[in-house]
Amino acid sequence: MNLRFRLLFDKAFKIAVAILSISVIVPLILILFHIVSKGVSSINLHFLIRDQNLSESGGSGILNSIVGTFLLITIASVFSVPLGIIAGLFLVEVKSKFVEFVRILVDVLHGIPSIVIGIVTYLLIVKPFGGFSAISGGIALGLMMFPLVVKSTEESLRLVPYSLREASFALGANYVKTIFRVVLPTCIKGIIVGTLIGISRIAGETAPLLFTAFGNPYFNINPFKPVNALPLVIFNYAMSPYEEWHRIAWGASLVLVGIIFLLNMTTKIAGKKWEVQF
Amino acid sequence: MRQDSLFNLALYFGGFVAAMIMVIMFGILFKGSVLSIKNFGIHFFFGEEWNPPMEKFGLLPFVVGTILTSILALSLSLPFAISLAVFLGIYCSRGIVSNILRHLSDLLAGIPSVVYGFWGLFFLVPIVRNLEIKLGIMPFGVGIFTASITLAIMIIPYMSSMIVELIKMVPRELVEAGYSLGATSFDVVRKIVFPYIKSGVISGIILAFGRAFGETMAVTMVIGNVNSVPKSIFSPANTMASIIANEFPEASSGLYLSSIVYIGLWLFVITFIVNLLGNLIIRKFRVGENES
Numbered sequence: 001m002n003l004r005f006r007l008l009f010d011k012a013f014k015i016a017v018a019i020l021s022i023s024v025i026v027p028l029i030l031i032l033f034h035i036v037s038k039g040v041s042s043i044n045l046h047f048l049i050r051d052q053n054l055s056e057s058g059g060s061g062i063l064n065s066i067v068g069t070f071l072l073i074t075i076a077s078v079f080s081v082p083l084g085i086i087a088g089l090f091l092v093e094v095k096s097k098f099v100e101f102v103r104i105l106v107d108v109l110h111g112i113p114s115i116v117i118g119i120v121t122y123l124l125i126v127k128p129f130g131g132f133s134a135i136s137g138g139i140a141l142g143l144m145m146f147p148l149v150v151k152s153t154e155e156s157l158r159l160v161p162y163s164l165r166e167a168s169f170a171l172g173a174n175y176v177k178t179i180f181r182v183v184l185p186t187c188i189k190g191i192i193v194g195t196l197i198g199i200s201r202i203a204g205e206t207a208p209l210l211f212t213a214f215g216n217p218y219f220n221i222n223p224f225k226p227v228n229a230l231p232l233v234i235f236n237y238a239m240s241p242y243e244e245w246h247r248i249a250w251g252a253s254l255v256l257v258g259i260i261f262l263l264n265m266t267t268k269i270a271g272k273k274w275e276v277q278f
Numbered sequence: 279m280r281q282d283s284l285f286n287l288a289l290y291f292g293g294f295v296a297a298m299i300m301v302i303m304f305g306i307l308f309k310g311s312v313l314s315i316k317n318f319g320i321h322f323f324f325g326e327e328w329n330p331p332m333e334k335f336g337l338l339p340f341v342v343g344t345i346l347t348s349i350l351a352l353s354l355s356l357p358f359a360i361s362l363a364v365f366l367g368i369y370c371s372r373g374i375v376s377n378i379l380r381h382l383s384d385l386l387a388g389i390p391s392v393v394y395g396f397w398g399l400f401f402l403v404p405i406v407r408n409l410e411i412k413l414g415i416m417p418f419g420v421g422i423f424t425a426s427i428t429l430a431i432m433i434i435p436y437m438s439s440m441i442v443e444l445i446k447m448v449p450r451e452l453v454e455a456g457y458s459l460g461a462t463s464f465d466v467v468r469k470i471v472f473p474y475i476k477s478g479v480i481s482g483i484i485l486a487f488g489r490a491f492g493e494t495m496a497v498t499m500v501i502g503n504v505n506s507v508p509k510s511i512f513s514p515a516n517t518m519a520s521i522i523a524n525e526f527p528e529a530s531s532g533l534y535l536s537s538i539v540y541i542g543l544w545l546f547v548i549t550f551i552v553n554l555l556g557n558l559i560i561r562k563f564r565v566g567e568n569e570s
Contacts (some may be wrong), residue, residue, distance in 0.1 A: 010462035014369065020361035021379065024438075027431045028386045031397050086292030094289055102293045104557060105300045109555035111485065112303070112546065113492025115519045119526065119542040120303045123310050143299065150296065176285045204390020207494040207519070211526055231392045235495060238396040246400075253393045260388050 032257075039254025042247045048255075052217045052228065052248075062252050067226040069259075072213060073199055075138025075223060080146040081195055087146075088153025088191075089179070103154075110147040118208035119145050126212055134220070134227040137213025141205060145198035147233070152194020156187035189274035193267055200263040204256060206231035227237045229258040283364030303546065311540035313375035313532055322540060328505040330525070335537040337544065339399050340509045343515035346422050346489035347497065350511060351429035352483065358430075359437035359486075360479075364467055366438070367445030387435035398428040403500060410512060420502035421514045429498045437486045444478040445471060447567055478563045494519040518545045 049060025091103055105153055121140040126265060160183050168178040206229075209215075214226040221227075230252050237249035314322065318335065357520055362383065370376040399420075406427075407419035448471050456466040472479070501511015502514020516524070518541050529535040 006462055006465075010464040013464040013467075017361045017365050017369065020358050021365035024358050024386075025382055026360050026433055027381070028382055030401070031389065031394070032385075034397055034401060035393065082543040083292060085293060086288060087296040088292075089451065090289040090293035090296070094286070094293065098293065098297075102297045104561075105297050107557045108550055109300055110547055111488045111492075111556075113494060113519055115492065115522050116303070116307070116542050116546050116549070119310075119522065119539060120306050122526075123306050123539070124302075146296075146299070174282060176281045179285070200388060204388075204392065206390070207523060210430045210523060215461040231390055231495075234392050234396055235499075238392075238399060238499065251395060253396060257389060257393060260384065260390065264384065264388050 027259055032254065035250065035253050038247075038250035039252075040206050042251035043254060047248075047251055051219045060248065060257065062230070062233060062248065065215065065228040065230045065233045065252065066255065067219065067221060068213070068216070068230075069203060069229045069256075071134055071221055071223065071227055072138050072141055072209070072229055073203060075135060076141035076145050076202055077195065079142035080149055080198070084146050084149025085184075085191060086154050087150045088157060091150070091154045093179070106147045106150050109143075110151075114144060114205055114207040115210075118136060121208065122211040129272075132214035132226040134213055134223040135223065137138065137209045137227065137229070138151055138223070139209035140212045141202040144205060144208065145195075145202050147271040148198035148201060149191070149194055152197065153187075153191050156190025156194070157183065158185050159190070189270070193271045193274060194269040196263060196270065200260050200267065203260050203263065204231050206235050230259075300550075304543075307539060307543040307546055308526075311536050311543045313536035314540040317533060318537075318540075322537070323544070326507055326522070330529075330531075330534050333531070333533055335533070337518070337539075337541060339505055340516050340518045340521050340541065342507050343422065343501070344491060344517040344519070346511060346515070347425050347429065347501070347517055348487055348509060350422065350426035351433060351490050352487055354426060354430035355433045355437060355486075356483070359434045360441060362434065362438040363441035363445060367442045368463065368467060368471065383435040383438060386431070387439070391432065391493060391495040392499075394428055394432055395496035398424060398496060400499040402427055406512075413512075415510075415512055416466045418502055418512070419516050420500050422508055422511050423515075425497045425501040428500055429490050429493055432493065432496060433486050433490055436489065437482055440482040440485070441475075441479060444475040444482070447478075448474050475563075475569065477559055481556045481563065484552060485558065488549050488552040488556060491552065492519055492545060494523050524562035 047061050048066070049063055051064040052060065052062060059061045069197040087102070087106070087194075091099055117140050121136055121143070125136040125139060129136075164182055164186065165178055168182040173181065209229055209232055213229055213232070215232045216226040217228065233252045234249045234256065237252070240246070318325065322335065323337050325334070326338045327336050328339055329335075341375065353472055362379070366376055366379060370379075401474050402424050403419040406421070406424045407417045410417040410419070427534045438500070452470055452474065453466055456470045457463075461469065491556055497517050498520040501516060501520055503516055503520065504514040505521070508515040522541055522545075526535075529538050
């Protein structure tokens with residue numbers, strides 16, 4: 001091929017890449033524009049401080065689902081964060097063939113569809129204990145969050161230099177003390193960032209909640225009763241035939257995307273500020 | 279010393295729990311689908327009819343629906359995802375434009391699946407319906423095609439961020455050696471960068487396929503929920519994930535429920551294999567990378 005043709009081809013390739021890349025933004029801008037333009041009109045104080053309950057007088061807000069979403073996130077974190085940290089420690093601290101096996105299983109768990117996790121939680125918890133509950137929804141979400149906590153714990157543990165441990169050993173601390181007083185405090189920020197990433201992943205999950213937390217039009221913070229969540233409201237109201245309910249779903253979408261956006265921003269800022277550095 | 283061994287025990291417990299999650303999931307799904315397995319056996323997979331009142335259950339419509347949707351979504355998103363990765367990784371790796379693109383693509387990745395579905399239902403469906411009227415086919419609006427577009431939009435940021443990470447691993451010397459020999463940037467991308475990260479890109483595509491395969495909410499909302507083998511890419515259909523989301527709550531009889539759990543078992547096994555494959559390939563790539 002002659003030089004001119006190659007240069008021309010190169011330029012064409014560059015332009016094609018730029019056009020395709022920038023056209024990726026188009027759907028995003030459309031989605032954001034639609035959520036904001038449709039959602040903003042339905043958000044007012046009323047919408048945020050009232051429950052959904054279907055009676056005439058006090059209804060048509062989404063307070064119960066906002067509270068429900070936070071309740072579910074809390075339950076999920078309580079289950080998955082401590083266990084995830086221990087499993088992450090296991091992956092780094094223990095030397096055995098079993099470790100590689102566990103690492104692969106955790107990676108694979110990350111890719112298991114959320115709907116499958118929903119069925120498993122239903123069969124494992126909802127059915128034997130006789131009913132939908134916030135706890136079962138939280139456990140389903142916790143299962144989805146678990147691999148992310150494990151991964152971030154593992155990665156931040158690996159960043160702690162060995163000299164730090166040696167210094168601790170030299171001062172006479174034993175192994176357990178070194179882990180709890182030196183290693184974990186050094187990478188706690190990385191673990192927190194990982195937890196936040198996990199939370200922003202589960203905050204919008206719907207499928208595992210369909211048969212676990214189930215939904216509930218009334219305000220509820222009892223973990224043993226069904227509870228509503230923002231993604232559930234969006235799903236149920238979006239699929240309904242009523243114009244008025246669609247409006248609520250758009251409002252709920254805006255609130256949910258806003259919460260996730262804030263979480264992502266926090267994660268990014270914290271991640272940059274708290275990077276483990278030596 | 280006692281403290282140390284106790285701590286070690288706790289660590290092993292953590293590892294054991296992490297491994298058991300997968301085993302327990304498989305066990306529960308298997309136990310839940312025993313009734314259906316006994317009834318249909320392997321024929322379940324090839325059964326063309328899904329008819330709950332007649333207690334006839336076959337998986338084929340949903341397998342076809344799932345594979346069509348995810349492959350179509352993957353091929354729609356691939357050119358965009360690779361371009362975005364090349365753009366962010368090679369042409370424009372820093373600067374305002376790249377920052378904006380990167381933030382936007384992260385934002386796109388953070389939007390929940392149910393919101394994509396909602397958006398698809400109200401904005402993509404009418405567009406597709408108009409297109410179908412122009413093409414002169416049944417204007418359902420919902421269907422495999424709409425679901426694929428929605429899925430493709432969801433996969434692009436996931437895939438491109440994975441490829442950008444890979445491109446960053448390509449040694450600078452290789453790229454510079456290419457330029458010094460008079461290669462254009464297109465030559466460098468095609469002859470140096472992509473051959474180097476090939477196995478990583480393949481595993482990225484496999485992992486993205488796994489995601490598309492099991493994606494539930496967005497697909498459920500725009501695919502039209504019809505339980506027969508789809509005839510074209512515009513027909514309404516159901517995927518394995520969407521049939522579960524739709525019919526699980528109303529599954530009353532033992533066999534009905536068990537058959538739906540059986541679909542879940544298939545979904546679990548398939549995504550397990552796909553993810554295992556993707557993760558093993560990328561692991562091998564990383565090991566090779568560390569050695570060189």
